[in-house]
Amino acid sequence: MSESAMLSMTKNTGPMLIVLSLLIALSFVTELAKAETLEVELRIRDHLFFPSTLIIPANQKVKIRVINEDPTPEEFESFELNREKVIAAHSQTVIFIGPLEVGEYPFFGEFYPKTAQGVVVAK
């Protein structure tokens, strides 16, 4: 069976190559469309987000610099943005989001969701 398996592997590289080349082509297209990335700051203090409403331009990639001033780690999470990232205590990190369509995208701190609530507003 292993010989025929090897055979089918070579047989099946065709579609795989097509998908790969499509991905590469796609990445070139988006690379060209890439503009200077806007950076916004989001602070975590006492399990609260500051600002709790982040207003960003729509249809543009944005770099969020998250600074955790708390002595505890926090996890930035948003189902709407498809983002999830742990930020250690007293440290900072970056999360890239977008380009987003116009709308509101709630986010929360998964470790302290009762207080750590916020929303990204794309305008």
Added chain:
Amino acid sequence: MKSIRLFLATSIVSLLTLFNFVAAVQGYQSSMREADALFDNQMLDLALLVSNLDVSDERLRSMQLGEDLAFQIWQNDKLLAASANAPVQALHQFSEGYDYANFSSYRWRTLAKYDRSHEKWVFIAERTDLRFVLAENVVLQSVAPLLLGIPLVGILVWFFVSKGLAPLQKLSFALKSKPANDLLPIDFGDSILELDQVIASINGFVARLESAMNREKSFSADAAHELRTPISALKIQLHNFAGTVDAKGDAYNELQQGIDRMQHLIEQLLALYRSSPDQFDAKGKSVNLLDLAQDVVARLYPEFEKKDQQISLESEVEREKEALTIHGEFFALETLLTNLLVNASRYTPNGGQILVALSRKHDNVILSVEDDGVGIAPDDRERIFDRFTRLSGNQEVTVPGCGLGLAIVRHVADLHGASVKVSSSRFGHGTAFIVEFPSEKIVNHGMRDERVGDA
């Protein structure tokens, strides 16, 4: 190995845990929602109360409601009064309803209420973290038993599953401990729906087996027994015949040898039948092997003398006779030693040596029979214990025997939990049979030799 008990216990505990815990989470969520609504209602009551305060009272400005509450009273975009922990800006939009806001390093639940009669806006804020902790502590009190109960439930499930499977265990124990010669039906006491068919089938098999065994038993015993008489008669007739006719030729000798062989075969068949597991007397008695060996050697002494063979009995522990005592069946053990000695005598040339040795190794008693005869090739050493096996070799054709002797030796040894090994003897050439008996009483009831069936 698959275990029914483990499968039942883990799957039941998993199901219980899953449903219990999901129920706990659901209960927690709905209780928390209820608590939230309750707190919101209290905020509304507080708003009504605050709206009736006299805003001209100076003391109102420095009033503290407690760290978890704050209020503001606005009129025409002007802050009339506020608690000390309230911010200077409006803590809510000027529209009635509930919301959340962050100020003074906390997240607050906020309420805006418009007082039409005084044309005032009353804002109430309550710290979410504190009211959450308060609510959670209450709700968890009701959830905790669901969690803490699970280990107890696990132990109980294990107990009940074991209890439920006990009849099965009882049945398997009853089958396991059933002696080989016990063909009585299993009496299980209580009737159990799931096991009744199994027990009925087993008992059916046992009954059929018993009748088959009985038939076979009586057939072989009767056949052997019935053959003894005519053969004895035949021998006498032959003897008489020899007296009347002058017939001392080869034909006569062959006839006599043939009848002797047949007689021997029948004696051995009877011995084999008596040493079968289902015929074996399970109780056993103390048998001193030294006494036994002395008896057998004395009885067989004429045989050895006939061939001018030297027979000796050697015992390492002669002083402690007790040390050579085992539990067993005297007749069977006697047959074992007799067969070994007859075998040794047969395959040892005239003038050879035969040695019976008794010793102890650890707690085991070892009986060995050694000779300086022709010996057995290593490849043949297992085969000789099979029934009707006689090693082919030119000189052996002349040796009388039926090939059952060593099969009987193996049988008797098995019944006593003893092992039989064949090796070279200490005389350099020749064979040594070494039988090692365990010291404890090991008469293995359960042992069934599958070869018994083809006897």
Added chain:
Amino acid sequence: MFLNAVVLVLQEILEAALILSLLLAFVRYLNLASGERVLSRRNWVVTSIIAGVFLAWIFSNNFSRISNSFDYVGLEITNASIHSASCFLLVLFAWLFPVKRSVAHLNHRSLGLIFCMVVVVTLAILREGSEIMQFGGGILGQGQAGLPIFYGGVVGAGIGVSTGVLLYYALTGLSIENSLKACVLLLSLTAGNMASQAILLLNQADWLPFTPTAWDSSGLLSESSVLGQLAYALIGYEATPSIMQVSAYLLGLFFVIISPISRLAWSTWHDEASQI
């Protein structure tokens, strides 16, 4: 904080438990089909759990260093590597899985299979364990009310482990042909899930370009709902996946589907399947 801990611990334990149950079901199938206990000789489950917990501990201790590397996207890069490796090993597992009856064929591959399983489970526990350690460590370090968190953790772990156990019994309770089909299907979905997660993480780190959302099914099944969370853990459900994620998912799926074991599972010669 109770619910919080439930969701967090459940999510992580569930993912690891599902992978473990799936691989155990495969091993059981193999032992059943070959008539001997091929893979139980080595205690690979315990080995990989210990290794996973140990690595998770190391990961947590160096969390800041990892997070700050690669211009603050070190976490995404590490996790994407872990996901890609898991995906690759799951595909390799499918290709290595013996489909011939001979014992030599089987023994020849058993080492490779064990390697795949040990590393996949270790990585799963590393991924999920390090997040639980971050969460638990932060809470304990602050000395906050521990009881609700503890209860939450117990409930989350209880639900996760029970689901894993029941999944295992469900997979092994099926007939041998259906069991193999279900296992292969789950394996392909898990491989797709890993590939899609790796892409998402690289997107988040801005190492891969943005691609538009393929669909929005949040109205149908919200990711924040209980069912949505379960679907996320089980098959990597996302309400709004990007086109690139979907492609990666399908690619992972595809490589398992074309493997010999998958063809065996769906072959019309059922007796062949039942007696490898």
